[in-house]
Amino acid sequence: MLQIFFLFTLLLYSSHASALDFCVADPKGPIGPSGYSCKMPAEVTVDDFVFSLGMAGNTSNxxxxxxxxxxxxxxxxxxxxxxxxxxxxxxxxxxxPMHTHPGSTELQLVVHGSILAGFVSSNNTVYLKTLKTGDIMVFPKGLLHFQINAGGIPVVAFSCFSSSNPGTQTLDFALFASNLPSAIVEKTTFLDDATVKKLKAVFGGTS
Incomplete structure (x- = not known):
């Protein structure tokens, strides 16, 4: 009897695991900390598992x-x-610019050109390196980091993340593209009023 129970449990687990091979995102459904809800299996196609990054992004900004x-x-x-x-x-x-991924570590590979990249640890130690084609650098989860074109040619790089939704918060945007009151920005950054207002005008912030 015990053997039959274990066999039934194994079959049930195998069946359940098979149904949970993947959870293709349903963009029409709710999203939470664990990601999107799942598409119905009958609606999943091979195109859900394919994506192209072959086209350059618009750098006119x-x-x-x-x-x-x-x-x-x-x-x-x-x-x-x-x-x-x-x-x-x-x-x-x-x-x-300086930004962080609250939900993920980042591993970046430079495939064309060179960048000056770095991050700042929680004890304010700076780790800085010029990366050339073929170099990779890891940026630990949640730490502020940046990448700057270090040559006279366009850079192409690819970053892998340890999350399907790493999240991104850019420091400049948080301060100067938001509606955070200028008086608070000035007090917390030690910048003067004219500088804060100038930067808010550039980034589109209000208040």
Whole structure:
């Protein structure tokens, strides 16, 4: 009897595991800390597991850079798998400013050009390196980091993340593209009123 019970349990577990091979994101459903809800299996196609990062992003902006994400919102097949990727295009003179990924470690590979990259640890130690084509660098989860074009040619890099939705908060945008009152920005950054208002005008912030 005990053997039959164990056999039944094994069959039940195998059947359940098979049904949970993946959870393709349903963009019409709710999203929470664990990601999107799952598409019905009958609605899943091979295209949910394929994404193209072959096209350069538009670098005609203040940063002279573009990030093309393949996170769960764009690439439904990675939902719940703990992995995603993004393409970085950085024009000469461009940069990805100080930012953090609250939900993920980042591993970046430079495939064209060179970048000056670095991160700041929680004890304010700076780790800085010029990366050339073929170099990789890891940015630990949650730490502020940046990438700057270090040459006179466009940069192409790809970053892998340990989450299907790593989240991104850019320091400049948080301070100067939000409606955080200027008086608070001035007090917390030691910047003067004129500088804060100038930066808010550049980034589109209010208040």
């Amino acid at each position: 203040i940063m002279k850079a573009a990030v093309t994400p393949a996170f769960d919102a764009q690439f439904p097949g990675v939902n719940g798998l703990g992995i995603s990727i993004a393409r970085f295009d950085i024009a000469p003179g461009g940069l990805i």
